[in-house]
Amino acid sequence: MNLQEKNKKGVALYKRAKEIIPGGTQLLSKRPEMFLPNLWPSYYQKAKGCYVWDLDGNKYLDFSYMGIGACILGYSDDDVNGAVKKAIDNGSMNTLNCPEEVELAELLLKIHPWAGMVRYARTGGESMAVAMRIARAYSGKDKVAFCGYHGWSDWYLSANLADDKNLDGHLLAGLEPNGVPRGLVGTMLPFHYNKIEELEKIVAENSDIGVIVMEPMKFQEGQDNFVKKVREVADKINAVLIFDEITVGFRFNIGGAHLKLGVNPDIAVFAKGISNGFPMGAIIGKKEIMQSAQTSFISSTYWTERIGPTAAIATIAKMQKENAPAYLEKTGLEIKRGLFEMAQKRNIKIHIEGFPAMLHISFDYPNSQAIRTLYTQEMLKKGVLASGGIYVSLAFKEGHIKEFLKAVDDVFLTLNKAITENKVEQMLEGPIAHASFQRLN
């Protein structure tokens, strides 16, 4: 059976979705076009651990992004679900407040002793906007030096207003700032990770930088004390330093990745790492800075519901109990070793970057994206969701790794043949996957 037939319902529903949802999905990284255009199962009906059942009843092993990084414990974790369902039975919304938000604040502050206060939101983008508002209110300055990707909000996307090359080299080049008010032009000044001289140049040329924002690490580790040097620049110019821990937090260690680096920000933002797929965001920071939230207006009804903090408390407790970061690292290393072994065996040139818990694989060929698409296509036929990234989960057990590597072994053999015979594009049953943001038809 071909993939179109196999994923019939999912493919048809996505076709309909594109007619009534602009862009088809709510997240670029979940677009079927990013994986396998026209053939991707697209929708799920059920998920458990690292298995997924699509609308057509096919069962897949998910060795790709585990909910785009949101499910460190694996899908539908019984312990977190149990806590959440109890909160739902007891009422997840009320006129009064839920005590869990205070309990979670105590927990986050215990893990991050440098911080003194906590606020919440329900998505990562929104949490970053809250952090930016507080930081700007405290500093009294609007200009921001930034490194990397921090969401869809006006404050961030305005970076592209001045010069559409500003975000090149950051996570998503070419992000269009249409609809972002032009009055924000010039507020965002970019620097690259590990290029302290770029940040130094920005602060030398701009006396009014109030905020510096970056991920403390991501696919690479800071070199030559880069992150520590950013902290020193922030201190020197009295800027608020924000670490975006949405992707990396709680993945490499319990708490922000900055704890591992030994460099403390003034504000840190968590979201995807802390609640195993339930919407939640937390903004933690030094007390005197966080109190600036009181000099602005930052308020939203759904930030008060009970599921978010309940899920976060249960998720963090389980990650602590199971020592999740150590397990992710060990497991990621094993997967990485296995991938290199298969690549060597089948003579496929691959490159893997990132920390073991969050691997990014690329194929070292001129037509790398076509090869990656063929890899996804052939892995799908073997019952595995696979793409350029592997976000390791606590649900990955020995048997799953073997199942994955067995499929990789077979598919790398196919890839080798396709590459050797120059038939990669020919073997694709649909278009090449998109590598970045583009308009869908």
Next chain:
Amino acid sequence: MNLQEKNKKGVALYKRAKEIIPGGTQLLSKRPEMFLPNLWPSYYQKAKGCYVWDLDGNKYLDFSYMGIGACILGYSDDDVNGAVKKAIDNGSMNTLNCPEEVELAELLLKIHPWAGMVRYARTGGESMAVAMRIARAYSGKDKVAFCGYHGWSDWYLSANLADDKNLDGHLLAGLEPNGVPRGLVGTMLPFHYNKIEELEKIVAENSDIGVIVMEPMKFQEGQDNFVKKVREVADKINAVLIFDEITVGFRFNIGGAHLKLGVNPDIAVFAKGISNGFPMGAIIGKKEIMQSAQTSFISSTYWTERIGPTAAIATIAKMQKENAPAYLEKTGLEIKRGLFEMAQKRNIKIHIEGFPAMLHISFDYPNSQAIRTLYTQEMLKKGVLASGGIYVSLAFKEGHIKEFLKAVDDVFLTLNKAITENKVEQMLEGPIAHASFQRLN
């Protein structure tokens, strides 16, 4: 037992909360200071229907804001909870998309035939920011004429940058725009509800208004075809008209309140009305306008989780099945009649504005806020959460209304004595409730 003793745990936890959460809560309208400073139970452990159990084990009838308007069906509704718990068991987050977001889009478009496409977010404020981005991207203009309150985001709060009187007469006067970039100054131009001449003046003086945003109704109905006239102005200047239906949508009729008015916007935004307390936001709009989302970057991981659309589908289905809007209206009218009856009986001068489903009560005295505080204090002693507003819920049954009115009868007697003897302030066991945003110590 005095209230301080009765609500000991709740009061103590809130004291701690203010030390580690700036502003104490995530929503201004949930601050204990807005109800009964120092004495409010503040936190709940359990809620069902219209009853709430606080941390000290006290049981209250909630005839106040029903989750600040988020729980039209009542707390912990079995049908919505059942659908949500099933979604959780089947995995509420995945690398693939959830089919419920397409199903909900179909449902919203069926209810609103003028609309062609749908996007989602998870909070009201965020949903309004998405709507504003899309509208500005479509119009190519940054300037916005607005009426009323639309959340905490930069785009809205920037109204106060130019002149801190700009938001006076809108929902929350005095909102501080600290931390909002000054480059946004002049982008937001306010007009008042039912004052079409104000909007006409704005468009006469500004040729570059791209967006008009307002609530179609709230505490008052449009007079002299006000909303229709706004639509005509929008058409004339080719502006995108956004209706904020976050509070009013699905409360007076199934769908946006604009359906009742017979005036269609270009974009409508829903949140609190559609999912009975589970975080969800929906942005619906005309196809050609919504497609502008594809020319900008609007993307967030948690917008893809499954609980939000699942809860919305179940909530809307139940509201349709039970004809909730009719029940809310009937019930609200009964409460209103009862309140007036008690007020007459006890000689208390009250004023009630708003539609029956969403009543706002004020006391017609110079020290009205002190009297409202005393009312809340004495109602609390009778086991009722009561404040200046009554958001009617499907969970309000005959017995609850009787229970509420019995308490009102007793408390109005107390108020009458306090007012007559000029002892209102003296009888307060804590400070007068805050009437608006202010910094907490």
